[in-house]
Amino acid sequence: MDGSLMISGTFLDEISHDIPHQNWGRKEWENDFKLMKKxxxxxxxxIRCGYQKFLTYPSKYxxxxxxxxxxxxDLVKQFLELSELxxxxxxxxxxxSGAYWATGNMTKELDVNLKVIEEAYAQYGHFKSFKGWYLSLELSRRxxxxxxxxxxxxxxCKAVSQGLPVFISPWIDGKKAVMAADSSISKEEVVSLKEHQAxxxxxxxxxxxxxxIVAFQDGHVAYDELEDYLKINKKLADTYGMQSWTNTESFDRDMPIKFLPIKFxxxxxxxxxxxxxxxxxxITFEFSHFMSPQSSYRQAGxxxxxxxxHFGEQLTS
Amino acid sequence: MDGSLMISGTFLDEISHDIPHQNWGRKEWENDFKLMKKxxxxxxxxIRCGYQKFLTYPSKYxxxxxxxxxxxxDLVKQFLELSELxxxxxxxxxxxSGAYWATGNMTKELDVNLKVIEEAYAQYGHFKSFKGWYLSLELSRRxxxxxxxxxxxxxxCKAVSQGLPVFISPWIDGKKAVMAADSSISKEEVVSLKEHQAxxxxxxxxxxxxxxIVAFQDGHVAYDELEDYLKINKKLADTYGMQSWTNTESFDRDMPIKFLPIKFxxxxxxxxxxxxxxxxxxITFEFSHFMSPQSSYRQAGxxxxxxxxHFGEQLTS
Amino acid sequence: MDGSLMISGTFLDEISHDIPHQNWGRKEWENDFKLMKKxxxxxxxxIRCGYQKFLTYPSKYxxxxxxxxxxxxDLVKQFLELSELxxxxxxxxxxxSGAYWATGNMTKELDVNLKVIEEAYAQYGHFKSFKGWYLSLELSRRxxxxxxxxxxxxxxCKAVSQGLPVFISPWIDGKKAVMAADSSISKEEVVSLKEHQAxxxxxxxxxxxxxxIVAFQDGHVAYDELEDYLKINKKLADTYGMQSWTNTESFDRDMPIKFLPIKFxxxxxxxxxxxxxxxxxxITFEFSHFMSPQSSYRQAGxxxxxxxxHFGEQLTS
Structure with missing residues (x-):
C-alpha cells in the first residue's frame, strides 16, 4: 500500500484563464477520457461554463x-456524453464574467449565475452523468x-437539481499565491496557520x-507546510459537515514558465x-494539459x- | 459559405524578435511550404531580412x-526557390538594426535600409517569385x-523594382499592446476609435x-472591438487608394506564456x-510556429x- | 576543419532551479546517454546533488x-552506472540549500557542503566513472x-578524493545577467572588461x-563581446594554473519564454x-532539455x- 492518495478526478480546463488552448476536436477529447479512465x-x-464572452455551451441567456x-x-453536451460513455x-x-477579477467584489457574479444555473440544469439535467456543481468563483480569505x-x-444549485452536491476549490493565501501574469513566483506577506484557521x-x-465539498488548491504553500494546512481544512470541513477533497495541482508553480507539468x-x-x-x-488541475500523453507538453506524458x-498495482487490483 | 475571410498568406519569422527558433533545415522548410499550400x-x-547583427542573407553591405x-x-534564396516551386x-x-526600438526614432533605420533595398533587389530581383516588399518597421500612432x-x-522599393507593391503592418494601440518582455498582458491607457481614425x-x-497595402495586426484590441477598428482602417485605405489586408495573429495574447498558438x-x-x-x-503571423503540424508547439498542429x-469544403472547391 | 570548439560535456539538470522537469525514468535517461555519446x-x-529539500541521492545527513x-x-547511482556503461x-x-540565494552570503553553504562532500565520496567514490567535482555555487564578481x-x-573535495579535479562555472556580469523570474531579458548596469579582469x-x-578548471557561462554578454571576455578568462586561468573550459548555454536568453532551445x-x-x-x-547547459531529440521541446531535436x-565529419573521423 502506497502512502499517497490516488487521483480520481480532474478539471476540464475549458474555457481557460491562463493555460493556452490545445485546439482539440472530439476525437482527441474522447481519447483523453480513455486515458483518464486508465x-x-x-x-x-x-472548470467554468464561460469566461467573459467565451462560452462552452450555446446559452441563450x-x-x-x-x-x-x-x-x-457544445462542449457541455460533448463532455456529458463522454462521461456517460x-x-x-x-x-x-x-x-x-470577469467582473469579480476586475473589481474584487464577488457579488458582481451573483445575478448572472442564478440564471445560468437554472438554464444549464434545464438544458442538461436529464443526462445521467450530470452529478453535481462546481462554483467556479475562486475565493481565498478576505x-x-x-x-x-x-x-x-x-x-x-441544490434547488434546481433536487439537491445535487456542490463544491468549491479555494486557494490558501500562501507564498506561491501570485497572479499568473506576474513575473515573480513567490511573495512575502502570507497567511499564518492561525489566521487561516480563524x-x-x-x-x-x-x-x-x-x-x-471543499477541495483546497494545494500549490500555494511549501511542500513541507502543506500537511498542516490540509489538516486544518479537514478539521473545519468535519466541523461543518462537509467533505474534504484535495485539488492537487499537476503543474509546477516553482518555474518561470507559467505553466508546465509538475515533477512527479x-x-x-x-x-x-x-x-x-x-x-x-x-482531483487535479488538470489532466489534459499536465498529465495526458496527448498533451502539447511532452513532460505530461x-x-x-x-x-x-508508481500506482500500477493499486490500479489493477 | 463561411462568414470568415480565409488565410492566404503568412510571415516567415526569420530572423525572430521574440519567438524561439525552431532550428529547421531545408527539409523542414520545404515540407512547411507544402503544408501552407494545402x-x-x-x-x-x-518578416525582416536581418535583426541587429543576425542576417538571413549574405549581405556584403x-x-x-x-x-x-x-x-x-542564404535563407532569402532558399525561400525564393521554395516560393517558385x-x-x-x-x-x-x-x-x-534595433536602433528604432532602442531610441523610439524610426529615422535611425532610414539610411541603412536605402542601401539594403538596393542590394537585395540587385541580388534577388531576378527571381520570378520576388513579388513585393514589406517594410518591417512596425509603427503605431505617434x-x-x-x-x-x-x-x-x-x-x-518602388524605384529599384519597377514599382513592385509595398506593404506595412502597423499595430493598433489597444489594451493588449504591451511589449513581449513585459510580464503583464494588458494595459490601461489605450487609443479611442476617434483618435485612431484621426x-x-x-x-x-x-x-x-x-x-x-496596409495590413493591421489584429491582436491588440478586444475580440468584440476589432470589427470597428478594421472598418475605420478599410475606409481610410479606400480614401488613400490602398488595399486593406488583415494581419491575423495566430498566437494567443491572452496567456502568460508569450507566445503559444491561439485558440481556433x-x-x-x-x-x-x-x-x-x-x-x-x-495573412497571418505566423504559420510555422503557430499553425504548422511541424511546429514545436503541438497546439499548432x-x-x-x-x-x-472548418474551411475544407472551400479549399477543395 | 571547422573554426568552432565542439561540445564534449553536458550538465545533468537534476535537481533543476528554473527548467521544468521532464519526468523521465531510467529508460529515457539511458537513451539520452546514447544520444549524448553520438x-x-x-x-x-x-548540476547539484540537491536543492532546498529535494535530493538526487538518499543522503542520510x-x-x-x-x-x-x-x-x-538514487539518481547519482543511476548516472554513475550509465557513465560507466x-x-x-x-x-x-x-x-x-537556497540560503546563499536568499541572503547573498555564500558562506551559508559552507558547513553543509563539507559534510555532503564527505558523505558523497564515501557512498559513490568507488565508481570508476566518479572523476571529479563541480562546486555548484554560482558566483560572479562581488x-x-x-x-x-x-x-x-x-x-x-580534493582531500576526500585523493585530489580529483574540481571545477566552477561562474557567470559574467553582462547585460543578459538577469534573474530567471524577472520579466526583463536585459539590464543597463554591466561590468566593463577592465573591471571584469581586475x-x-x-x-x-x-x-x-x-x-x-573554470568554465564561465557564455550567455550573459552580447555575441560579439564574448570573445574578449573569454580571452581574459583564459589569460587569468593560465596565470593561476587552471584549465579554461567554456560552459556554452544551449538555451536562448534573448526570448521572453524562459527558457527554450537556442538557435543553432x-x-x-x-x-x-x-x-x-x-x-x-x-560543456553545455544542457543537453537533455535543449539539445536532445527526446526533449519535451521539439526545437531541441x-x-x-x-x-x-555541421560537425558530422569531425565526429566520425
Missing part, C-alpha cells in the same frame, strides 16, 4: 443578454462578498448547508500529505507514465 | 559596413519619424503613393470581423486540423 | 539533519563570501590551488569565440540534427 479517474469537472459569443461546439461523474462549473455569493449560488472557520460557517516527486509529496490529512478524494508505474 | 496560402512574407554576422545559410508570391522584409521613413523607403488619417496621408475560435472571430470589414486578404475541418 | 559527449556533470525529502530514486566521466555537483567558500570546499584576478588568486547559429558563434580564445573544452550535420 489512471483511475471517475470524476470530471468543467448569455448570448442574448450578455453579448457573449455563440460557441461553435466512460462512466464518469460530471460536475458543471458556473460562469465567470474575498469581498464571497460568503453571500457562494451561499446563495450553492442553494440555487478566517476559514468564519467562511465555512457562512456557507454551511450550501456547500457539500512533487505531486507525490502533495498526495502523501493529502492522505495523512484524511482527504477523501483527490512522462508524468502519466511515472504515475502509472 | 491550407490555401499563396503569399509568404519574410551589412557585414562589411555594419559588422553583421555572415549567415551560414510551390507557386507562392514572396515579399522581402527590410532590415531592423511613432517618431515614421511618416518620413516609411514614405522614403516605400518610394525606394491619427491614422494623418499617417495615411503622409505615406500615400509610397505604400500599396478566437482566430475565427477575428477572420469573421475582417470579412465584415471588407478586408481583401488575410491541432489548430491546423481545426482550420482544415 | 554527438561526442564524454563528460557529464550533475541531509534527510536527518536538514529535513530534506528522501528521494524515490557509456564511457563518460562523471562530476558530482555539490548541494544548494559575491559575498565566495572566495572563502569556494577555496575551502575545493580543498575538501575582479576575477582577485578571485582566481584567492581560490588558487583549490580549483582546477548563436551556439555556433559562441563555440567559435571559445575556440579562438583558446578554451580547451566546451532540430538543434541536435543541425549540430550533427
Amino acid at each position: 489512471m483511475g479517474i471517475d470524476t470530471v469537472v468543467l 448569455l448570448v442574448q443578454k450578455k453579448d457573449c459569443f455563440m460557441p461553435r461546439v 466512460y462512466g464518469m461523474q460530471f460536475y458543471f462549473g458556473t460562469y465567470d 474575498t469581498k462578498g464571497a460568503i453571500e455569493t457562494i451561499a446563495t449560488l450553492g442553494k440555487q 478566517e476559514w472557520n468564519e467562511i465555512f460557517d457562512g456557507v454551511q448547508g450550501a456547500i457539500d 516527486e512533487k505531486l507525490l509529496l502533495k498526495l502523501g500529505a493529502a492522505k495523512r490529512a484524511g482527504c477523501t478524494k483527490a 512522462h508524468l502519466y507514465n511515472r504515475y502509472l508505474e | 491550407m490555401g496560402i499563396d503569399t509568404v512574407v519574410l 551589412l557585414v562589411q559596413k555594419k559588422d553583421c554576422f555572415m549567415p551560414r545559410v 510551390y507557386g507562392m508570391q514572396f515579399y522581402f522584409g527590410t532590415y531592423d 511613432t517618431k519619424g515614421a511618416i518620413e521613413t516609411i514614405a522614403t523607403l516605400g518610394k525606394q 491619427e491614422w488619417n494623418e499617417i495615411f496621408d503622409g505615406v500615400q503613393g509610397a505604400i500599396d 475560435e478566437k482566430l475565427l472571430l477575428k477572420l469573421g470581423a475582417a470579412k465584415r470589414a471588407g478586408c481583401t486578404k488575410a 491541432h489548430l491546423y486540423n481545426r482550420y482544415l475541418e | 554527438m561526442g559527449i564524454d563528460t557529464v556533470v550533475l 541531509l534527510v536527518q539533519k536538514k529535513d530534506c525529502f528522501m528521494p524515490r530514486v 557509456y564511457g563518460m566521466q562523471f562530476y558530482f555537483g555539490t548541494y544548494d 559575491t559575498k563570501g565566495a572566495i572563502e567558500t569556494i577555496a575551502t570546499l575545493g580543498k575538501q 575582479e576575477w584576478n582577485e578571485i582566481f588568486d584567492g581560490v588558487q590551488g583549490a580549483i582546477d 547559429e548563436k551556439l555556433l558563434l559562441k563555440l567559435g569565440a571559445a575556440k579562438r580564445a583558446g578554451c580547451t573544452k566546451a 532540430h538543434l541536435y540534427n543541425r549540430y550533427l550535420e
Whole structure:
C-alpha cells in the first residue's frame, strides 16, 4: 500500500484563464477520457461554463443578454456524453464574467449565475452523468462578498437539481499565491496557520448547508507546510459537515514558465500529505494539459507514465 | 459559405524578435511550404531580412559596413526557390538594426535600409517569385519619424523594382499592446476609435503613393472591438487608394506564456470581423510556429486540423 | 576543419532551479546517454546533488539533519552506472540549500557542503566513472563570501578524493545577467572588461590551488563581446594554473519564454569565440532539455540534427 492518495478526478480546463488552448476536436477529447479512465479517474469537472464572452455551451441567456459569443461546439453536451460513455461523474462549473477579477467584489457574479444555473440544469439535467456543481468563483480569505455569493449560488444549485452536491476549490493565501501574469513566483506577506484557521472557520460557517465539498488548491504553500494546512481544512470541513477533497495541482508553480507539468516527486509529496490529512478524494488541475500523453507538453506524458508505474498495482487490483 | 475571410498568406519569422527558433533545415522548410499550400496560402512574407547583427542573407553591405554576422545559410534564396516551386508570391522584409526600438526614432533605420533595398533587389530581383516588399518597421500612432521613413523607403522599393507593391503592418494601440518582455498582458491607457481614425488619417496621408497595402495586426484590441477598428482602417485605405489586408495573429495574447498558438475560435472571430470589414486578404503571423503540424508547439498542429475541418469544403472547391 | 570548439560535456539538470522537469525514468535517461555519446559527449556533470529539500541521492545527513525529502530514486547511482556503461566521466555537483540565494552570503553553504562532500565520496567514490567535482555555487564578481567558500570546499573535495579535479562555472556580469523570474531579458548596469579582469584576478588568486578548471557561462554578454571576455578568462586561468573550459548555454536568453532551445547559429558563434580564445573544452547547459531529440521541446531535436550535420565529419573521423 502506497502512502499517497490516488487521483480520481480532474478539471476540464475549458474555457481557460491562463493555460493556452490545445485546439482539440472530439476525437482527441474522447481519447483523453480513455486515458483518464486508465489512471483511475471517475470524476470530471468543467472548470467554468464561460469566461467573459467565451462560452462552452450555446446559452441563450448569455448570448442574448450578455453579448457573449455563440460557441461553435457544445462542449457541455460533448463532455456529458463522454462521461456517460466512460462512466464518469460530471460536475458543471458556473460562469465567470470577469467582473469579480476586475473589481474584487464577488457579488458582481451573483445575478448572472442564478440564471445560468437554472438554464444549464434545464438544458442538461436529464443526462445521467450530470452529478453535481462546481462554483467556479475562486475565493481565498478576505474575498469581498464571497460568503453571500457562494451561499446563495450553492442553494440555487441544490434547488434546481433536487439537491445535487456542490463544491468549491479555494486557494490558501500562501507564498506561491501570485497572479499568473506576474513575473515573480513567490511573495512575502502570507497567511499564518492561525489566521487561516480563524478566517476559514468564519467562511465555512457562512456557507454551511450550501456547500457539500471543499477541495483546497494545494500549490500555494511549501511542500513541507502543506500537511498542516490540509489538516486544518479537514478539521473545519468535519466541523461543518462537509467533505474534504484535495485539488492537487499537476503543474509546477516553482518555474518561470507559467505553466508546465509538475515533477512527479512533487505531486507525490502533495498526495502523501493529502492522505495523512484524511482527504477523501483527490482531483487535479488538470489532466489534459499536465498529465495526458496527448498533451502539447511532452513532460505530461512522462508524468502519466511515472504515475502509472508508481500506482500500477493499486490500479489493477 | 463561411462568414470568415480565409488565410492566404503568412510571415516567415526569420530572423525572430521574440519567438524561439525552431532550428529547421531545408527539409523542414520545404515540407512547411507544402503544408501552407494545402491550407490555401499563396503569399509568404519574410518578416525582416536581418535583426541587429543576425542576417538571413549574405549581405556584403551589412557585414562589411555594419559588422553583421555572415549567415551560414542564404535563407532569402532558399525561400525564393521554395516560393517558385510551390507557386507562392514572396515579399522581402527590410532590415531592423534595433536602433528604432532602442531610441523610439524610426529615422535611425532610414539610411541603412536605402542601401539594403538596393542590394537585395540587385541580388534577388531576378527571381520570378520576388513579388513585393514589406517594410518591417512596425509603427503605431505617434511613432517618431515614421511618416518620413516609411514614405522614403516605400518610394525606394518602388524605384529599384519597377514599382513592385509595398506593404506595412502597423499595430493598433489597444489594451493588449504591451511589449513581449513585459510580464503583464494588458494595459490601461489605450487609443479611442476617434483618435485612431484621426491619427491614422494623418499617417495615411503622409505615406500615400509610397505604400500599396496596409495590413493591421489584429491582436491588440478586444475580440468584440476589432470589427470597428478594421472598418475605420478599410475606409481610410479606400480614401488613400490602398488595399486593406488583415494581419491575423495566430498566437494567443491572452496567456502568460508569450507566445503559444491561439485558440481556433478566437482566430475565427477575428477572420469573421475582417470579412465584415471588407478586408481583401488575410495573412497571418505566423504559420510555422503557430499553425504548422511541424511546429514545436503541438497546439499548432491541432489548430491546423481545426482550420482544415472548418474551411475544407472551400479549399477543395 | 571547422573554426568552432565542439561540445564534449553536458550538465545533468537534476535537481533543476528554473527548467521544468521532464519526468523521465531510467529508460529515457539511458537513451539520452546514447544520444549524448553520438554527438561526442564524454563528460557529464550533475548540476547539484540537491536543492532546498529535494535530493538526487538518499543522503542520510541531509534527510536527518536538514529535513530534506528522501528521494524515490538514487539518481547519482543511476548516472554513475550509465557513465560507466557509456564511457563518460562523471562530476558530482555539490548541494544548494537556497540560503546563499536568499541572503547573498555564500558562506551559508559552507558547513553543509563539507559534510555532503564527505558523505558523497564515501557512498559513490568507488565508481570508476566518479572523476571529479563541480562546486555548484554560482558566483560572479562581488559575491559575498565566495572566495572563502569556494577555496575551502575545493580543498575538501580534493582531500576526500585523493585530489580529483574540481571545477566552477561562474557567470559574467553582462547585460543578459538577469534573474530567471524577472520579466526583463536585459539590464543597463554591466561590468566593463577592465573591471571584469581586475575582479576575477582577485578571485582566481584567492581560490588558487583549490580549483582546477573554470568554465564561465557564455550567455550573459552580447555575441560579439564574448570573445574578449573569454580571452581574459583564459589569460587569468593560465596565470593561476587552471584549465579554461567554456560552459556554452544551449538555451536562448534573448526570448521572453524562459527558457527554450537556442538557435543553432548563436551556439555556433559562441563555440567559435571559445575556440579562438583558446578554451580547451566546451560543456553545455544542457543537453537533455535543449539539445536532445527526446526533449519535451521539439526545437531541441532540430538543434541536435543541425549540430550533427555541421560537425558530422569531425565526429566520425
